[in-house]
Amino acid sequence: MAERFDRIWHNARLATMRADRPDLGEIEHGVIAARGGRIVYAGAQTDFPADADAADRIDCAGRWITPGLVDCHTHLVYGGNRAYEFELRLKGASYEEIARAGGGIVSTVAATRKASETELVGSALPRLDALIGEGVTTIEIKSGYGLDTETEMRQLAAVRSLGRQRPVAIRTSFLGAHALPPEAEGDKDRYIDLVCNEMLPAVAKAGLADAVDAFMEGIAFSGEDTVRVFETARRLGLPVKLHADQLSNLGGAALAAKFSALSADHLEHTDEAGAAAMAKAKTVAVLLPGAFYFIRETQKPPVEAFRKHGVSMALATDCNPGSSPLTSLLLAMNMGATLFRMNVAECLAGVTREGARALGVLHDTGTLEAGKWCDLAIWDIERPAELVYRIGFNPLQRRVWRGQ
Ligand code: DI6
Ligand code: FE
Numbered sequence: 001m002a003e004r005f006d007r008i009w010h011n012a013r014l015a016t017m018r019a020d021r022p023d024l025g026e027i028e029h030g031v032i033a034a035r036g037g038r039i040v041y042a043g044a045q046t047d048f049p050a051d052a053d054a055a056d057r058i059d060c061a062g063r064w065i066t067p068g069l070v071d072c073h074t075h076l077v078y079g080g081n082r083a084y085e086f087e088l089r090l091k092g093a094s095y096e097e098i099a100r101a102g103g104g105i106v107s108t109v110a111a112t113r114k115a116s117e118t119e120l121v122g123s124a125l126p127r128l129d130a131l132i133g134e135g136v137t138t139i140e141i142k143s144g145y146g147l148d149t150e151t152e153m154r155q156l157a158a159v160r161s162l163g164r165q166r167p168v169a170i171r172t173s174f175l176g177a178h179a180l181p182p183e184a185e186g187d188k189d190r191y192i193d194l195v196c197n198e199m200l201p202a203v204a205k206a207g208l209a210d211a212v213d214a215f216m217e218g219i220a221f222s223g224e225d226t227v228r229v230f231e232t233a234r235r236l237g238l239p240v241k242l243h244a245d246q247l248s249n250l251g252g253a254a255l256a257a258k259f260s261a262l263s264a265d266h267l268e269h270t271d272e273a274g275a276a277a278m279a280k281a282k283t284v285a286v287l288l289p290g291a292f293y294f295i296r297e298t299q300k301p302p303v304e305a306f307r308k309h310g311v312s313m314a315l316a317t318d319c320n321p322g323s324s325p326l327t328s329l330l331l332a333m334n335m336g337a338t339l340f341r342m343n344v345a346e347c348l349a350g351v352t353r354e355g356a357r358a359l360g361v362l363h364d365t366g367t368l369e370a371g372k373w374c375d376l377a378i379w380d381i382e383r384p385a386e387l388v389y390r391i392g393f394n395p396l397q398r399r400v401w402r403g404q
Contacts, residue, residue: 002049002051002052002053003049003052003053004035004052004053004054005033005034005035005040005041005052005053005054005055006034006035006036006054006055006056006403007033007034007054007055007056007057007058007374007403008031008032008033008034008052008054008056008057008058009031009032009033009058009060009065009376009378010031010045010057010058010059010060011029011045011059011060011061011062012030012031012032012060012062012063012064012065012378013026013027013028013029013030013060013062013063013064013065014026014027014030014032014042014043014064014065014368015064015065015066015067015348015368015384016042016067016367016368016369017066017067017348017349017352017353017366017367017368018353018367018368018369019353019367023345024344024345024348024384025367025368026384027043027044029044029045029046030042030043030044030045030065031043031044031045031048032065032368032374032376033048033052033054034374034403035403036403037373037374037402037403037404038371038372038373038374038402038403039368039369039370039371039372039373039374040370041370042368042369042370060378063378063379063380063381063397064378064379064381064383064384065368065376065377065378065379066135066348066352066368066376066377066379066384066387067137067352067353067356067365067366067367067368067375067376067377068135068136068137068138068352068365068375068376068377068399068400068401069134069135069136069137069138069329069351069352069355069377070136070137070138070139070314070351070352070355070356070359070361070365070366071131071136071138071139071140071316071317071319071329071351071355072138072139072140072263072286072314072316072355072356072358072359073140073142073263073265073286073288073314073316073317073318073358074139074140074141074142074316074317074318074319074320075141075142075144075145075175075318075319075320075321076124076127076128076139076141076159076162076319076320077120077121077123077124077141077143077145077155077158077159077162078108078111078112078120078123078124078145078155078320078321079108079110079111079112079113079114079115079119079120079123079145080107080108080110080111080112080115080321081321081325082103082104082107082108082321082322082325085098085103085104085107085322088103094295095247095295095322095323096218096219096247099179099219100219102182104179104219104322105144105145105178105179105322106147106179106180106181106182108145108321108322109145109146109147109151109179109181111145112145112146112151112155113146113148113151116154117154117157117158117161120154120155120158121158121161121162121165124158124162125162125165125166127319127327128162128166128168129166130327130328131317131319131327131328131329132166132167132168132399133394133396134328134329134330134377134394134396135329135377135379135396135399136168136329137168137169137365137373137375137376137377137399137400137401138168138169138170138171138355138356138359138361138365138366138375139168139169139170139171140170140171140172140173140211140316140359141159141162141170141171141172141173142172142173142174142175142178142213143155143156143159143172143173143174143175143176143178143203143209144174144175144176144178144179144213144215145178146176147176147178147179147180147181148181148183148199149194149198149199149202149203152174152176152199152203153202153203153206153208156172156174156203156206156208156209157208159172159208160172160208167401167402167404168401169361169364169365169373169375169401171210171211171359171361172208172209172210172211173209173210173211173212173213173241174199174200174203174204174208174209174211174212174213174238175212175213175214175215176195176199176200176203176229177192177195177213177214177215177220177221177225177226177229178214178215178220179215179219179220180220188221188222188225192221192225192228192229195229195232196228196229196232200212200229200232200233200236201232201236204236204238209238210238210239211233211238211239211240211241211262211359211360212229212230212232212233212238212239212240212241213240213241213242213243214226214229214230214240214242214243215243216242216243216244216250216252216255217243217246217247217248217250217252218247218248218250219247220243222250223250223251223252223255226242226252226255227255230259230261234259239261239262239360240256240259240261240262241256241261241262241263241264241265241286241358242255242256242261242263242264242265243265243266244256244264244265244266244267244270244274245264245266245267245268245269245270245274246266246267246268246269246291247268247269247297248269249269249270249271249274251274252264252267252270252274253267253270253271253274253275253277253278253283253285254273254274254277254278256278256281256283257274257277257278257280257281257283258277258281260281260282260283261281261283262283262284262358262359262360263283263284263285263286263314263358264278264283264284264285264286265285265286265287265288265316265318266286266287266288266291266301266318267285267286267287267301267302268292268297268299268300268301269299270285270301270302270305271302271305272302272305272309275302275305275306275308275309275311276305276309278306278309278311279309279310279311282312283311284311284312284313284314284354284357284358285301285306285311285312285313285314286313286314286315286316286358287301287303287313287314287315287316287336287340287342287350288315288316288317288318288324288332289315289332289335289336289339289340290317290318290319290324290326290331290332290335291318291320291323291324292335292339292340293324293335293339294323294324294325294326295323300339300340301340303340303341303342312354312357312358313342313346313349313350313354314350314351314354314355314357314358315329315332315333315336315342315347315350315351315354315355316329316332316351316355316358317329317332328392328394329351330387330390330393330394331391331392332351333347333348333350333351333387333388334388334389334390334391336350336388337388337389344384344385344388347387347388348384348387348388352366352367353366353367354366373401373402373403374400374402374403375400375401375402376398376399376400377396377398377399377400378396378397378398378399378400379395379396379397380395380396380397381395
């Protein structure tokens with residue numbers, strides 16, 4: 001009897017992004033067949049049974065299909081915005097100067113504390129929709145604009161709520177160690193006590209965090225502070241990741257590797273020893289060209305060292321109100337290529353397979369392979385390089401999440 005599927009996409013060109021195939025793992029005459037939301041077959045038309053049966057058959061007319069995109073680093077949920085600070089920066093103030101003068105992250109904290117869960121969801125939805133409109137099927141969203149237990153939990157509850165309101169997979173990260181709130185009066189030790197003894201246990205108990213992140217930086221937290229947060233995460237059984245070496249080299253990459261972090265992110269100031277440590281620990285390098293561009297950083301992440309040591313590279317928007325008000329993963333790819341000199345295959349892998357790896361969900365999504373969720377982006381393009389090459393143009397024809 002002919003095998004029966006829920007849906008078949010045929011007459012398609014596939015960029016499978018499979019790690020065991022070279023480049024994009026292209027298949028010129030391809031078929032994808034799905035059942036129960038999962039891919040059952042993704043491969044050549046010639047190897048697919050001609051008598052296969054499906055409730056729904058979609059002729060892709062030679063369009064390209066990639067895995068649904070993965071944005072593996074965002075701060076999508078927050079109150080207010082920082083357009084005023086942007087104006088200050090246009091007058092000459094730097095991102096760090098504004099932060100040190102009491103603006104920056106803590107000004108978004110004030111606005112987030114004032115917002116209800118409904119308001120946080122409402123202001124984040126248009127940003128999420130912009131990303132979904134470009135084919136994003138999995139997104140990571142962090143807390144870190146509450147900096148007290150109640151607001152951090154409200155922010156993460158808003159994130160979970162977004163996942164119920166849109167067809168997208170969401171991974172949350174708790175970023176209590178993002179900045180020092182004003183009421184801490186400069187006492188970092190006491191604040192990290194609060195993060196480790198109260199916030200993180202409460203967030204973990206409520207099931208609100210899939211991972212734990214920290215901002216290790218001169219304007220934020222030290223390596224010692226980070227170690228305390230990571231040790232608490234380890235006790236609670238949560239994986240870690242780190243904002244590392246963004247504005248200065250404090251050895252964040254190596255520290256992330258020491259804790260077998262899923263990813264170390266930013267990494268503009270990471271040195272070769274950091275890259276080597278990450279390779280050994282299989283920690284993914286998440287590169288964020290939107291932040292590099294927006295704060296006019298000039299130090300580029302060591303892409304050549306990552307290649308040399310075999311460090312996986314992902315690309316993400318870092319969507320946040322202060323350093324990267326970016327809601328386009330397509331533009332992040334263009335910036336990865338133009339600013340960081342990543343090639344087309346690296347950019348595409350960065351927003352699919354490697355983004356999934358950075359979130360620990362590669363078993364479920366990120367490539368076109370039997371057994372994974374049927375998360376697809378179908379594009380009106382002639383060659384995959386167009387996805388990286390254009391600036392501000394969206395050729396998405398259709399997006400599929402879990403087979404729908
Ligand atoms: N690094 C960043 O680029 C963002 N957070 C972080 O740790 C910036 C967040 C902000 O400025 O609001
Ligand atoms: Fe960030």
